[in-house]
Amino acid sequence: MTARKKPQMLKPSTAAKKLGIHLPATPDEFREGTVSREEMAALLQNPPQWLTDLRAQGPHPRPVVAEKLGVSIAGLARAGVDEVLTTEQIDALLADRPEWLRAEREVQAGVRAENRRISRRRDAE
Template sequence: MSQTMKPATAASKLGILLGAAPEEFRTTPITRAELDALREDPPQWLVDLRRNGPFPRDVVAAKLGVSKSGLARARMTEPLDADQVGALLADPPEWLVRERETHREVVTEQERLREQRDR
């Protein structure tokens, strides 16, 4: 018998928002083989979700170049779609400029510490 995962876990691994997926996906456990098949040959609904959203918080954070904590500090709690992310990037509000700089500083410091540790 194949090991299965909850739909929420599969959605996370695929980088999609579970609530935006088709009902059959949301309500049916997924095997590892089925997950691999979705990755290798994604159906149109998955292609569309990955391209247009709505996106889960971790994907929104990555697209905006901030941390999930940065989104929380900005009170950005709702999923965003591609148009909303694009609008924020085209005309970044002050919180986004600040959070992007903070995120860059944290990543730079993490890289410095990693290099120091690996010496």
């Protein structure tokens, strides 16, 4: 007889982080329960409407905001952007292009270029 494995459970905060969503914006049943690995796979493969809406409209957590703006999380902090933003707010920033956003996008472009240079150098060795 083999012992049945207990399913791995994720805390709501971990599941939200893996889904790229802001935990306080999720439904109560998601925040108050746990999520199994199987449930997580089902959420990724066939997301419910609330998850689809959150991913499309936000509010988005800082890593997602940084990605959508093309800056780093540290760049958001330097600019004083420490709250979650909706897609509408992100689009407004991208349309307006404040000076801090231009500067941080340049920094991020420089970091990416340096990472590519280092990667090419490693590949050549």
